[in-house]
Amino acid sequence: MYTASDLRKGLKIILDGDPYMVTFFEFSKPGKGQALYRTKLRNMITGLTIDRTFREGDTFEPASLEERAMQFLYKEGDHYYFMDNETYEQIMISEESLGEAKHFLTENLNVEVLLFKDKAIGVELPNFVNLRVIKTEAWVRGDTSKADFKPATLETGYVLRVPPFIEEGELITVDTRTGEFSKRVKE
Amino acid sequence: MSKNWALLKRKENLQRRAWILQGIRQFFIEGGYLEVETPHRIPTPAPESYIDAVVSGPWFLHPSPELCMKRMMASGFEKIFQICRCWRDGERGRLHLPEFTLLEWYRAEADYTSLMDECEALVHFLAKGIGLGEKIFFRNQEIHLSETWERITVEEAFHRYTPYSMGDALKRNLFDELMVQDIEPKLGIGRPTLIYDYPAQRGALARLKKNDPGLAERFELYMGGVELANGFSELIDSEEQQRRFQLENENRRSWGKPIYSMPLKFLEELKEMPPSAGIALGVDRLVMVFNNAQTIDEVVAFTPEEL
Numbered sequence: 056m057y058t059a060s061d062l063r064k065g066l067k068i069i070l071d072g073d074p075y076m077v078t079f080f081e082f083s084k085p086g087k088g089q090a091l092y093r094t095k096l097r098n099m100i101t102g103l104t105i106d107r108t109f110r111e112g113d114t115f116e117p118a119s120l121e122e123r124a125m126q127f128l129y130k131e132g133d134h135y136y137f138m139d140n141e142t143y144e145q146i147m148i149s150e151e152s153l154g155e156a157k158h159f160l161t162e163n164l165n166v167e168v169l170l171f172k173d174k175a176i177g178v179e180l181p182n183f184v185n186l187r188v189i190k191t192e193a194w195v196r197g198d199t200s201k202a203d204f205k206p207a208t209l210e211t212g213y214v215l216r217v218p219p220f221i222e223e224g225e226l227i228t229v230d231t232r233t234g235e236f237s238k239r240v241k242e
Numbered sequence: 243m244s245k246n247w248a249l250l251k252r253k254e255n256l257q258r259r260a261w262i263l264q265g266i267r268q269f270f271i272e273g274g275y276l277e278v279e280t281p282h283r284i285p286t287p288a289p290e291s292y293i294d295a296v297v298s299g300p301w302f303l304h305p306s307p308e309l310c311m312k313r314m315m316a317s318g319f320e321k322i323f324q325i326c327r328c329w330r331d332g333e334r335g336r337l338h339l340p341e342f343t344l345l346e347w348y349r350a351e352a353d354y355t356s357l358m359d360e361c362e363a364l365v366h367f368l369a370k371g372i373g374l375g376e377k378i379f380f381r382n383q384e385i386h387l388s389e390t391w392e393r394i395t396v397e398e399a400f401h402r403y404t405p406y407s408m409g410d411a412l413k414r415n416l417f418d419e420l421m422v423q424d425i426e427p428k429l430g431i432g433r434p435t436l437i438y439d440y441p442a443q444r445g446a447l448a449r450l451k452k453n454d455p456g457l458a459e460r461f462e463l464y465m466g467g468v469e470l471a472n473g474f475s476e477l478i479d480s481e482e483q484q485r486r487f488q489l490e491n492e493n494r495r496s497w498g499k500p501i502y503s504m505p506l507k508f509l510e511e512l513k514e515m516p517p518s519a520g521i522a523l524g525v526d527r528l529v530m531v532f533n534n535a536q537t538i539d540e541v542v543a544f545t546p547e548e549l
Contacts, residue, residue, distance in 0.1 A: 082334060085421040087445065088444065108423070111292075
């Protein structure tokens with residue numbers, strides 16, 4: 056059991072039956088008044104964020120999420136299929152539950168699937184993944200006027216900004232925590 | 243080799259902090275105040291609903307020097323001030339440290355309105371002394387000290403900034419939430435704000451207004467949305483004070499918090515105290531405002547997490 060004073064960024068708690076993650080936290084206390092714990096919470100099933108203020112003495116259950124090592128297999132419509140590395144059991148996660156993670160899933164990628172009450176509600180990605188650039192403007196060698204980053208579309212459909220020397224068909228490393236370009240992969 | 247760069251980065255802030263401390267002493271000494279020191283470790287704190295004292299052996303570290311300083315007033319000291327470390331359990335945030343520095347001062351034959359004036363004079367004096375003049379840049383905005391400071395009642399602030407009256411907010415148990423979310427961010431914007439006449443139950447040691455006993459003669463100073471000081475006309479009726487402490491302790495008991503024993507020597511000597519006014523000002527927060535610091539961490543040498 057957690058109390059309000061345990062609240063901090065990243066804490067996972069149960070609220071109205073759903074698992075939530077604390078994404079913002081601030082302690083405040085007006086003069087001679089009670090301590091208030093202001094938070095933003097992300098519903099780990101729907102992905103929606105809510106504002107909630109807790110008071111001293113409020114308690115909540117920790118959201119105990121099970122993590123299982125799985126491999127991403129394929130996508131069909133809004134459904135993403137994964138396979139348990141130990142049992143070979145296959146499970147499906149909806150695009151909605153995946154949130155931003157959907158941008159970084161490539162075939163056979165190893166991830167940690169998060170389960171809440173035996174239901175898969177999301178994945179934890181490796182911090183860095185390699186993805187192929189399928190579309191970006193060509194770079195005119197020697198053209199220093201275009202030294203700025205340019206947009207590039209990846210094989211998952213995700214668009215990000217890359218340095219001008221990156222060409223179509225190249226493999227790049229992306230930081231999944233920020234969604235930003237990290238480095239070029241030498242093949 | 244592991245030089246503490248985070249600490250070195252605070253050098254300028256800490257330099258200014260030292261000037262501010264010197265300035266405070268100069269202001270009060272020139273104003274005829276006596277600097278005093280009272281024990282940090284005390285047998286019992288004043289029972290207050292929302293202030294938890296840090297335990298130190300069988301005693302406590304004081305959450306404020308209030309009880310001892312009032313005993314001095316009761317014995318005949320007329321103008322005293324103290325700058326000291328205080329401790330409050332569980333308070334940690336952008337504006338809170340569990341160990342922090344308070345400036346507290348008391349004046350005989352004065353009420354809360356004269357303290358409001360003195361607050362203004364002190365802030366002017368310090369801003370000038372450290373070379374900021376009449377304009378303070380804090381949280382992306384200017385606070386003009388030379389403009390007439392805003393004076394607003396708590397009732398008026400609820401009316402202006404929330405959909406509830408102060409009385410409704412209390413009844414619905416929303417007073418603190420509305421204060422923090424809707425009112426505080428509007429206070430001390432562009433110029434400092436003095437907000438006054440708090441509900442009686444938010445002033446356990448304050449005198450009630452003669453013509454309206456639902457209100458306490460208490461005020462707070464805000465600059466840039468940050469609460470800096472809390473002052474009031476002192477309650478000097480010892481029996482009434484004891485009843486209020488008991489009420490505060492009943493609240494504490496009902497929430498499962500430790501209750502504090504009655505500060506008997508204080509209650510006994512309070513009978514001798516002349517009409518007075520007293521105020522506590524958060525020195526760390528004042529340094530924050532004068533340094534345009536975003537968090538209280540930036541104006542102390544070490545936070546508890548850095549020890």
